[in-house]
Amino acid sequence: MTIENSRISAGQFMFSIACFLHSSSLLTSFFVIITRNESWMPFVASIIICIPLIVSYVLLSKSYPGMNLIQINEAVFGRVAGKIVSALYVWFFFTLTSLNIRDLGTFVNKTTMVKTPISIIIILFLLLCVWSSYYGLEVVTRYSIVFLIISCVILFISIIAVYDLIELDNFLPMFDMPLNNYVQVSHIASTIPFGETVIFLMVTPYVDNAPKNLMRYFLGGFLLGSILILIVILRDISVLGNTIQYFSLPSFEVFRLGTLFQTISHMEIMFSILLIVLLYFKISVLFYVTMLAIAQLLNIRSYRPILLPCAALVVVYAFTAFKDVITHTKTAQETTPFFWTLFEILLPVLTLIVSFVKKKAKNKNNRKAVSK
Amino acid sequence: MKKALRIIAAAMLILSSALISGCYDIVELDTISIVTGLGIDKADENGKVQLTVQVGKADAVGGGGQEGGEASEKAYQNLDSVDRNIVGALDKLLQDNSRTLFLHHNQVVIFGESHAKEGISDDIDALMRDLHSHLNVFVLISETNTSEIFNVEMELEKIPSVGITRMMRNKTEISEAFRVKMLELISKLSDDPCTAVLPIIKQVKEQDTTRLSIQGLAVIKDGKMVGKLTEDQAKGYAWALGKIKSGYLPVNTDKGTVELSIKPPSREMKVSFDKEGIPKIKIGIKARFIIGQIIGFDGLQLEEIIEMIQKESVNAVKDIIISCFKETQRLNADIFRFGCYLNKHHNKKWKKIKDKWDQIYPNLELELTVETQIIDTGKTSKSPKMVGGRLA
Numbered sequence: 001m002t003i004e005n006s007r008i009s010a011g012q013f014m015f016s017i018a019c020f021l022h023s024s025s026l027l028t029s030f031f032v033i034i035t036r037n038e039s040w041m042p043f044v045a046s047i048i049i050c051i052p053l054i055v056s057y058v059l060l061s062k063s064y065p066g067m068n069l070i071q072i073n074e075a076v077f078g079r080v081a082g083k084i085v086s087a088l089y090v091w092f093f094f095t096l097t098s099l100n101i102r103d104l105g106t107f108v109n110k111t112t113m114v115k116t117p118i119s120i121i122i123i124l125f126l127l128l129c130v131w132s133s134y135y136g137l138e139v140v141t142r143y144s145i146v147f148l149i150i151s152c153v154i155l156f157i158s159i160i161a162v163y164d165l166i167e168l169d170n171f172l173p174m175f176d177m178p179l180n181n182y183v184q185v186s187h188i189a190s191t192i193p194f195g196e197t198v199i200f201l202m203v204t205p206y207v208d209n210a211p212k213n214l215m216r217y218f219l220g221g222f223l224l225g226s227i228l229i230l231i232v233i234l235r236d237i238s239v240l241g242n243t244i245q246y247f248s249l250p251s252f253e254v255f256r257l258g259t260l261f262q263t264i265s266h267m268e269i270m271f272s273i274l275l276i277v278l279l280y281f282k283i284s285v286l287f288y289v290t291m292l293a294i295a296q297l298l299n300i301r302s303y304r305p306i307l308l309p310c311a312a313l314v315v316v317y318a319f320t321a322f323k324d325v326i327t328h329t330k331t332a333q334e335t336t337p338f339f340w341t342l343f344e345i346l347l348p349v350l351t352l353i354v355s356f357v358k359k360k361a362k363n364k365n366n367r368k369a370v371s372k
Numbered sequence: 373m374k375k376a377l378r379i380i381a382a383a384m385l386i387l388s389s390a391l392i393s394g395c396y397d398i399v400e401l402d403t404i405s406i407v408t409g410l411g412i413d414k415a416d417e418n419g420k421v422q423l424t425v426q427v428g429k430a431d432a433v434g435g436g437g438q439e440g441g442e443a444s445e446k447a448y449q450n451l452d453s454v455d456r457n458i459v460g461a462l463d464k465l466l467q468d469n470s471r472t473l474f475l476h477h478n479q480v481v482i483f484g485e486s487h488a489k490e491g492i493s494d495d496i497d498a499l500m501r502d503l504h505s506h507l508n509v510f511v512l513i514s515e516t517n518t519s520e521i522f523n524v525e526m527e528l529e530k531i532p533s534v535g536i537t538r539m540m541r542n543k544t545e546i547s548e549a550f551r552v553k554m555l556e557l558i559s560k561l562s563d564d565p566c567t568a569v570l571p572i573i574k575q576v577k578e579q580d581t582t583r584l585s586i587q588g589l590a591v592i593k594d595g596k597m598v599g600k601l602t603e604d605q606a607k608g609y610a611w612a613l614g615k616i617k618s619g620y621l622p623v624n625t626d627k628g629t630v631e632l633s634i635k636p637p638s639r640e641m642k643v644s645f646d647k648e649g650i651p652k653i654k655i656g657i658k659a660r661f662i663i664g665q666i667i668g669f670d671g672l673q674l675e676e677i678i679e680m681i682q683k684e685s686v687n688a689v690k691d692i693i694i695s696c697f698k699e700t701q702r703l704n705a706d707i708f709r710f711g712c713y714l715n716k717h718h719n720k721k722w723k724k725i726k727d728k729w730d731q732i733y734p735n736l737e738l739e740l741t742v743e744t745q746i747i748d749t750g751k752t753s754k755s756p757k758m759v760g761g762r763l764a
Binding site: 112169173 | 396397476500503506507508555558559562563715716717719
């Protein structure tokens with residue numbers, strides 16, 4: 001029984017990952033507060049750290065071809081334990097969706113539509129995500145490349161617009177902070193944007209020629225996305241310098257400062273376009289994956305009937321997840337990375353190890369059986 | 373049937389997006405007043421702040437259609453309010469106004485001198501935090517009350533604060549050192565040592581008119597204004613940073629005077645440390661000039677003149693830089709940001725002397741090497757007075 005019938009091409013898969021990651025470039029304020037103008041260093045470190053992580057995701061998916069994460073859990077840990085692990089994952093996906101939609105609401109509220117009630121923004125937005133999820137994976141990921149191109153063009157224009165303000169001196173001094181800060185930021189960066197790619201383990205079985213090309217495309221998408229975020233961070237630091245620590249949305253301020261030929265200024269509307277386009281993509285992927293995971297966990301034939309009830313839950317959860325922006329940033333810095341480590345690093349690696357051991361044992365048994 | 377339903381649904385969606393969008397955050401032009409300048413002064417009442425807001429009148433600026441009758445109407449309006457701080461003052465203005473203040477297009481923030489002497493950091497916090505405020509605005513210090521500055525009418529500009537912005541643009545064409553925008557100010561004030569400069573705007577009274585002039589720089593240290601640099605010293609500051617872009621440098625010799633047109637110089641900086649870790653700053657400036665005017669020099673050949681002024685121009689440049697440097701040493705304000713440079717490029721050594729910087733700076737040694745080069749003589753190689761290569 002398969003819940004999802006549509007398939008996506010490997011290229012689409014790659015651009016989806018890149019686009020998914022790139023949308024996190026809006027959330028850099030979580031860690032630029034800690035390491036200020038040196039944030040790019042721990043960020044690069046976390047890219048390097050995460051490469052083996054991505055490889056282990058791919059290995060996991062390869063050793064169980066045609067299975068998504070929930071199915072793999074069941075195959076590895078058995079029926080009961082597998083269900084428990086899967087339930088935890090469902091909670092994780094669900095929380096991610098809610099947090100991201102809340103972020104979207106806050107940002108839109110903060111940057112463009114100040115007086116509009118946040119619930120209206122969130123509900124309308126989620127309805128759109130429900131709509132695209134209704135038509136399945138192919139529709140959800142179809143526009144990834146378009147969104148990526150739009151955001152790259154905007155990134156490029158913004159760099160030209162702030163070119164006058166770029167000061168390379170802003171990157172100095174280097175290694176000026178206690179080691180702890182770098183470690184903390186590397187941890188945040190590897191769990192909040194990068195590790196979230198674990199959700200793509202839910203869709204790997206639906207990629208064309210999945211097992212063969214997966215490594216190349218997963219890593220490709222990961223590198224493309226992370227390099228784009230790196231460019232954003234470098235741009236923000238080189239423009240804002242030591243003032244980057246003050247702003248809750250550094251990129252927004254950078255767009256505000258941008259001017260083209262003295263006539264075109266106040267470019268923050270471009271930031272809003274970027275924000276809405278990228279977060280739409282991220283949230284619809286997250287929402288889709290959550291629905292898929294729930295349906296798989298509960299053994300329902302189709303996730304379509306639960307779309308709207310779950311969307312309502314997401315909205316409620318988004319409002320209750322944290323009480324204000326200050327708490328949110330605080331949790332994102334101090335608590336969330338440790339929670340997410342469980343789902344993004346520990347559990348997948350554990351699953352990989354268990355499956356490896358199981359296979360070894362099976363091979364031994366087989367050999368014994370043959371020799372007998 | 374199904375198709376008809378779809379078409380109706382699509383039509384409704386399109387209609388609704390046109391009709392019901394932007395209900396909440398709607399901003400109509402006739403409900404806002406566009407703020408073009410903010411002035412912050414010390415109020416007469418103790419501990420209070422006077423906020424002057426200049427508001428542009430859109431219809432008076434754009435109203436070219438009806439001439440005559442409206443000519444006397446001002447294109448701007450100044451609103452005053454006194455309150456505990458600028459947020460309070462803005463709030464007060466909002467309550468007593470028929471329109472909402474729209475800070476989005478603010479062009480300039482001016483601090484009154486007496487207020488700046490007591491500290492501007494707290495005001496900057498408010499200006500930074502406000503959603504609509506822009507970090508791209510010019511920041512200035514005014515010698516008089518800012519409401520007077522905002523009331524000085526300009527011949528060619530309808531709104532004074534817009535005129536001030538244009539003046540600032542021209543000024544920065546000459547010397548980049550005057551280009552201090554909000555972002556840069558915040559950045560400098562959050563650095564260590566915490567020093568910055570802000571251009572000074574003043575009223576110049578002439579017979580029956582007053583006009584505005586931007587001259588000299590105010591020195592800000594730890595968020596407070598501690599002193600002033602004259603226009604010449606401000607030029608020295610720009611020279612020392614290599615930020616001068618154009619303008620003229622008069623060079624006097626015994627034989628006559630030459631006005632040299634300044635081309636952007638190149639500048640490099642090096643630091644050496646003595647045994648105790650006390651730094652010595654070396655600045656090398658390569659200046660390039662074009663001859664703008666030759667006065668005097670009777671009976672000398674062009675080559676000779678160039679040789680003479682090359683030597684003299686080195687001294688001229690050195691003099692104005694040293695004069696500025698001495699003044700900042702007297703004020704003990706490291707506006708050249710040597711401390712910042714040390715922090716960035718010699719981080720470990722800086723940390724050792726960081727706390728003593730206030731004692732080190734007044735006695736800091738500065739080694740200045742200036743090289744000058746006259747690259748062109750302008751459009752003419754000889755002046756009309758020259759006969760056969762000699763000035764008659």
